[in-house]
Amino acid sequence: MNTSMKPDSPVQHKVVKNLIEAHSWLGLIISPLLFLVFWAGAVTLFHDEIAQWAITPHHPVDNTQADIPLAKLVEQKLAEYPVDQAGRFRINMPTELVPYYIFYFDVFGDTPQSDRQSMAILVDPKSGETVAGKDDFYLSQFIYRLHYNLDLPGGSYLIGVVTLIFLFALVSGIFIHARKLLKHFFLYRVDKQRRDKLLDLHTVVGVMTIPFTLMYALSGLILNLAIVFQLAFVVFIYQGDRQALFNDAGFNRTSEPRSETSLDMSNAFTLIEQTKQQSNFELRNIIFHHYGADNALVQVRGTDTVNFAQRDEVTYRVQDGTVMDKVNADNYNVFRQGRDVLVTLHFSNFAGLDIRILYFILAMAISAMIVTGNMLWINKRSAQRQSSQRSIAIVTAMTIGGCGGIIVATAVGFLCERLLPATLSGRSEWLVGCFVTSLLLVMLCSIKVTDIKRHLSQLLLLTSGILIITIVADWLLFSEQIIALWQSGYHGVIGIQVGMMLVTAVCLLTANKLGVSPRSQPAMVKNITPANG
Incomplete structure (x- = not known):
């Protein structure tokens, strides 16, 4: 990958050259998983809206009725x-x-x-x-799990390693372009050759998203490799007391055995209502310990609606209402507050829909940056006669097939979530199977691609077609329910449909742009053919 920086000394030149090589190779190695992380993370920003879109047409809630106590x-x-x-x-x-x-x-x-x-x-x-x-109705949860652990045992550690490498690639990219970082902040050469456009797009997106990517790299690293930080904290701060660390982090659990004496639990719900009525408190969930026994506990957890990234928790002994443990803004815990700030920033839980849309756009821009980085590597290697055509073909298939396959598979996931019968046994396994199968098929079809622009255009058109079919199926199957849900204040179903239409429009425009100018395919596209050696 070329750089705009011109070192003043041979030492600086060697350092920058090494950084460029490390940046290129490490970015290339992690690119498929990193693309999946950012793509799935962008979709996960609308996790609850997707859940509403998937479930409520099948099981609408009648808001004219009162809640059961x-x-x-x-x-x-x-x-x-x-x-x-x-x-x-x-x-x-x-x-x-x-x-x-x-x-x-x-x-x-x-x-x-x-x-x-x-x-x-x-x-x-x-x-x-x-x-x-x-x-x-597994789609929203499946995409979320893809984001943080690939829906695989031990996947969170793999994603943590990928995030660590991404952090290095991000910092090395800053050093590579440091000298002209501000001067060429918005430089995008539309009248130059295709390689210049790719380099400018990669650099501009990288520079403009630096605060966002740094936050995601650091918070994702800590959240996914929490076990490493736990060990360090246990050894150096808590002098080996692991339970004390868990208590401060909010993972403390009752260890006393269940009593054999029964207890009427009506006081538990009185305590819940009293806590719920407190100012600046939004109830999120309740945890019962030893329900129905005279040593029963009830833990009431909620969100502080005034303080930033502050979760309130109070644990009562049900028998007499004694407060066993309490965490709020007045009972400050640095460890837990730090964790909550990271989670809040990472999932944009601190504001409204506008911030999540901004996060979504930034995540999609980074996904595009990942693809352009790979294309730059392919361009550079194709221009070198001694480069292995097999390696170039593999990287091309990995970039186009892997990244493009994830996009197509996500659209297939939405279609399956809508069309699979709600009563189908093993419904979640069917959905995952369709996702994985479509991803593998796209990757197989991308192995011997010689015209990358045309292939990308076809994948985008396929994605658009699947999303259009999904929207049509929505209205054919659940038109009355969707209208009733909208009138009842549940706007997530139509909101997701609007999102799918916008994605469809972007895919169609991009596909059209890729197909407008077939006259001059880049040299690397013409030369990418599977080689035997």
């Missing part, structure tokens, strides 16, 4: 399922976007010898019915 609802679900009450279970509150209670608990198997199994269900707050398992 939470105490009655809990007792009803505990009677319906063989819940292991010796441990704990959690209830997430309904929100404006996802209007269902989400119950998380462990249940016993069909036989006494069966192991306990984790279960998560969606419950209608008006009717009390269990409308679905949480993972029956």
Whole structure:
């Protein structure tokens, strides 16, 4: 990759040259996973809107009815399922976007010898019915998991390593272009050769997104490699006391065994209501420990609506209302506050829809920067006679097939989420299978590509077609429900449709731009043919 920096000495020249090589090769190695992280992260910014789009047309909530009291609802679900009450279970509150209670608990198997199994269900707050398992509508959760752990065991550590390498590539890029960072801040040479345009696009996007990418690289690194930082904190700050670290971080759990003496739990719901009525407190979820026993605890967790990145938690002993633990703005904890700030910045939870749209645009720009970085490498290697044509073909397939395949597979995921029957057994596995299959097919079709622009154009047109089919299917299957949801104040369904239409428009415009000028294919496109040696 070329640089605009002109070192004054041979030493500086060698340092910059080494940085360029490291920047290029490391960026090339992590590019498919890094693209997936930013692409999935951009979509995950609208996680709850996607969940509403997927679920509510199948199971609309009737807002003309009153909510069932939470105490009655809990007792009803505990009677319906063989819940292991010796441990704990959690209830997430309904929100404006996802209007269902989400119950998380462990249940016993069909036989006494069966192991306990984790279960998560969606419950209608008006009717009390269990409308679905949480993972029956898996798309939003699947994309989120792709973002932070590839939906694979141990994937979070792999993503953490990728983030670490990305941080180095980001810092090295700053050093490479440091001298003309401000002078050429907005330089984009539209009248120059294609390589200059790619280099300018890569550099301009990289420079303009520096604060955003630095924040994401640092916060993502810490969140994904938390175990490394935990070890350091335990050894150097907490003198080996791991439980003290977990308590400060907000992961403390009760360790006392369940009492055999039963207890009426009505006081727990009184305590919940009292906490809920406090000013500047927005209830998020509730955790019960040893429900129904006289040593039962209830943990009420919410968001401070005034202070930035502040989560409030209070744990009561149900029997007498004693406060066992409390965390709020007045009870400040540096460790937990730092973690909450990172999470808030990383997921843009500190503002409204406008900030999430800005994050989305920036994430998409970085995704484009990743692709252009690979194209620059391909251009440079193609111009060198001694370069291996096989390696160039592999990188081309990895860039076009991997990155383009992720885009197509995401569109396929949306289509499957809409068309797969809600009662289909193993629905989430079907969705994941369709996503992975479409990704692999695109990668296979990209192995022997000789006309990159045309192939990219075809992939974008395919993505547009799939999204259009998804929108049409929405209205053919659920037109009445979508209109009723809009009138009831649930705008996420149509909001996601508008987002799909905008993405379709961008794909069509880009495909048209790529197909406008077939007269002059770059040398690297003409020369990329699979080689035997």
